[in-house]
Amino acid sequence: MKILNKNNKKIHSKLIIIGSGPAGYTAGIYASRAYLKPLLITGNDIGGQLIKTDNIENWPGEINKISGLKLMERMYKHVKKFPINIISDHINKVNFKKKPFQLFGYNSIYTANSIIIATGASARYLGIKSENFYKGKGISSCAICDGMFFKNKKIAIIGGGNSAFEDVLFLSKIVKKIYLIHRNKNFKAEKILINRVMKKIKNKKIKIYLNYEVKKIKGNENNITNINIFSKKKNKTKNIFIDGLFLAIGHTPNTKIFNNKISMKNGYIIVKSGSHGNFTKTNIPGIFAAGDVIDHVYKQAITSASSGCMAAIDAEKYLEKNNLI
Numbered sequence: 180m181k182i183l184n185k186n187n188k189k190i191h192s193k194l195i196i197i198g199s200g201p202a203g204y205t206a207g208i209y210a211s212r213a214y215l216k217p218l219l220i221t222g223n224d225i226g227g228q229l230i231k232t233d234n235i236e237n238w239p240g241e242i243n244k245i246s247g248l249k250l251m252e253r254m255y256k257h258v259k260k261f262p263i264n265i266i267s268d269h270i271n272k273v274n275f276k277k278k279p280f281q282l283f284g285y286n287s288i289y290t291a292n293s294i295i296i297a298t299g300a301s302a303r304y305l306g307i308k309s310e311n312f313y314k315g316k317g318i319s320s321c322a323i324c325d326g327m328f329f330k331n332k333k334i335a336i337i338g339g340g341n342s343a344f345e346d347v348l349f350l351s352k353i354v355k356k357i358y359l360i361h362r363n364k365n366f367k368a369e370k371i372l373i374n375r376v377m378k379k380i381k382n383k384k385i386k387i388y389l390n391y392e393v394k395k396i397k398g399n400e401n402n403i404t405n406i407n408i409f410s411k412k413k414n415k416t417k418n419i420f421i422d423g424l425f426l427a428i429g430h431t432p433n434t435k436i437f438n439n440k441i442s443m444k445n446g447y448i449i450v451k452s453g454s455h456g457n458f459t460k461t462n463i464p465g466i467f468a469a470g471d472v473i474d475h476v477y478k479q480a481i482t483s484a485s486s487g488c489m490a491a492i493d494a495e496k497y498l499e500k501n502n503l504i
Contacts, residue, residue, distance in 0.1 A: 188287050188288070189287065189288045189289070189290065190218065190266075190287050190288070190289050190290070191279065191289070191290045191291070192216070192217060192218035192264070192289070192290075192291050193215055193216065193217070193291065193292050193293065193498060193503060193504060194210055194215045194217040194218070194291060194292065194293045194294070194295070194494055194498065195217065195218045195219075195220065195280075195282060195289055195291035195293075195294050195295070196210065196217055196218070196219040196220070196294075196295045196297060197220050197222065197270055197282070197294065197295070197296050197297060197298055198219075198220075198221075198222055198227070198295075198296070198297030198298045198299055198470065199219065199221040199222060199224075199225050199226060199227060199255075199265075200224075200226065200227025200228065200229060200251075200297060200299045200470060200471070200483060201227065201229060201251075201254065201470065201480045201481075201483040201484040201487065202297035202299070202469040202470025202471070202483040202484060202486055202487035202490070203219060203221075203227075203295075203297035203299075203469075203470070203487060204219075204251075204254040204255065204257070204258050204484075204487070205254075205469075205483075205484040205485075205487030205488050205491070206295045206297060206469060206487035206488070206490050206491040206494075207219045207258045207261075207263050207265075207487075207491075208257060208258055208261065208488075208491075209487070209488050209491035209492060209495075210263075210295075210491040210494065210495065211258070211261030211262055211263045212261060213491065213492075213495045214262070215491075215494070215495060215498065215504070216262050216263070216264070217263055217264070218263075218264045218265075218266060218289070218291070219258070219263055219264070219265045219266070220266050220268050220269075220270060220282070220284065220289065221265065221266065221267050221268070222268075222269050222270070222298060222299075222433075223269045224299065224301075225267070226247075226248065226251035226252075226255070227251065227299045228299060228300060228301070228302070228430065228471075229247040229250065229251055229480050230247050230248045230251050231247060231320075231321045231322075231323050231324060232246065232247030232323070232345065233246060233247070233322070233323050233345060233348075233349045234246065234345070234349075235247055235250060235480070237479075237481070238250060238480065238481065239481065246323075247480075250480075266286075266287075268284035268285055268286045268287060269284060269285055270282045270283065270284050270289075270298075270436065271283060271284065271285065271436060272436060273436055273437065273440055275440050275441060275463050275466060278292070278465070279291055279292050280292075280293075280294055280465065280466065282294070292465065292498060292501075292503040293465045293466070293467070293494045293497055293498055293503070294465065294466045294467070295459075295467045295468070295469060295487075295490045295491065295494055296434075296437070296441075296448060296461075296466065296467070296468040296469070296472055297468070297469045297470045297472065297483075297487060297490070298432075298433040298434065298470075298472055299432075299433050299470055299471045299472065299483075300430035300431055300432045300433055300471035300472070301430060301431055301433055302320035302321075302426065302430055302431075303426070303428050303429045303430055303431050304320070304426060304428075305337070305393055305396075305426065305428070307393065307394075307395065307396050309395070309396045309397070309398075310396060313396055313398055313402075313403050313424075316398070316401060316402050316403065317398060317402045317403030317421075317422065317423050317424055318396070318403065318423075318424045318426065319423065319424070319425050319426070320425070320426045320427070322336075322345075322346040322349050322350050322425050322427075323349065325423075325425075326349060326350050326353050326354075327353060328423070329350070329353065329354050329422055329423045330353050330354065331353075331354065331355045332354055332355055332422035332423060333354065333355055333356040333357075333358075333420065333421045333422055333423075334350060334354050334356070334357055334358070334421055334422060334423040334424065334425060335357070335358040335359075335360055335393075335406060335419060335421045335423070335424050335425070336350070336357060336358070336359050336360070336425045336427060337360050337361075337393060337424070337425070337426050337427060337428055338361065338426070338427035338428045338429075339361035339362075339363060339365075339366040339367050339368065340366070340367040340368050340427065340429070341367075341368045341369055341372060342427035342429075343359065343361070343368065343427035343428075344366070344368040344369075344372040344373060344375075344376050345372065345427075346425055346427050347359055347376050347379075347385060348372070348375055348376060348379075350425070351379055351384060351385065354423075355384075356384060356385075356386070357384060357385045357386070358385075358386050358387075358388060358419055358421065359376075359385060359386070359387045359388070360387075360388045360391050360392075360393065360408055361387070361388070361389055361390075361391070362390065362391065362392045363389070363390065364389055364390055388408060388410075388417070390410045390411070390412045390413065391408040391409065391410045391417070392408060392409055392410075392411075393406050393407070393408050393424075394407045394408065394409045394416070395407040396424065402422065403421060403422065403423065403424055404420065404421075405418055405419060405420045405421060406418075406419050406421060406424060407419075430471065430478075431446060432446050432447055432448075432471055432472045432475075433471075433472065434446055434447070434448060434472050441461050441462060441463055441466065441468075442461065442462040445475070447472060447473055447474070447475050448461060448468040448472045448473050449461065449462065449473075450467070450468055450473050456493070456496070457493050457496075458486070458489045458493065459473070459486060459489050459490040459493050460493055460497075464497070465494075465497055465501075467490040467493050467494050467497075468490065469483065469486035469487045469489065469490040470483035470486055470487060471483060473486065474486070
């Protein structure tokens with residue numbers, strides 16, 4: 180990890196947006212159109228987690244399938260049409276006690292009259308002891324990134340939501356065998372995705388284990404070789420030999436640097452919500468939040484984008500009200 184040089188330059192902006200996913204880019208578009216001339220700091224994961232999605236079919240107006248990477252490239256080009264300063268840096272420390280607010284990056288120190296937090300979320304892991312050792316040695320949270328490494332091999336996918344089923348559909352075109360393992364009885368994925376996967380089960384390429392959890396990940400020095408899964412309901416343990424393990428069990432909001440700096444609950448930033456404006460307002464006047472850092476329910480690209488729009492409008496009103504424009 181790079182350490183911030185205290186002598187690095189300082190950059191000030193009326194409005195700083197942290198994050199370059201759908202929420203961050205949408206906030207950038209709306210803030211730029213309001214002539215706020217915002218500064219957008221991309222973070223390490225430029226484009227957010229959406230770039231790891233193979234096919235998007237529910238983006239309004241996009242009739243044909245589009246990859247997450249392509250959609251985020253379009254958003255970036257859209258943002259660049261307007262007067263906005265996009266900086267590739269990662270914020271690792273903040274000071275919200277003094278104004279203007281301070282953000283400390285690897286390359287610079289940033290100050291702002293108002294901030295929109297849109298830092299997104301990161302893939303969640305199982306928490307099994309051997310898990311860290313096998314990351315990159317068979318364990319992956321990105322089917323699109325790593326799928327081709329497992330051509331004609333056996334893999335397991337953990338999860339029961341849209342991400343898991345999208346991974347099944349994508350990887351079924353590449354791998355030899357898929358074991359879909361879900362800890363509950365019912366899936367949370369959209370019915371259209373479930374139906375597509377169920378049609379593929381007939382060719383015996385996909386096998387489903389419901390009410391099972393991964394208890395052990397085993398392998399050699401170079402790669403995973405097998406996993407132990409256990410069903411509490413059936414009181415049964417199974418040993419499955421695989422070459423790869425793909426995790427699709429949700430995401431954790433990227434809010435660690437805001438601990439004890441802003442009001443949060445279970446890692447999510449608390450916003451005002453409601454129906455009378457300032458939907459994205461946090462407990463600190465001038466700081467707003469959007470996207471996955473505030474949403475543990477819907478978790479869709481379109482809802483992230485819409486909250487980015489609201490955050491930009493809320494920030495504009497704050498800056499105008501306080502004569503900071």
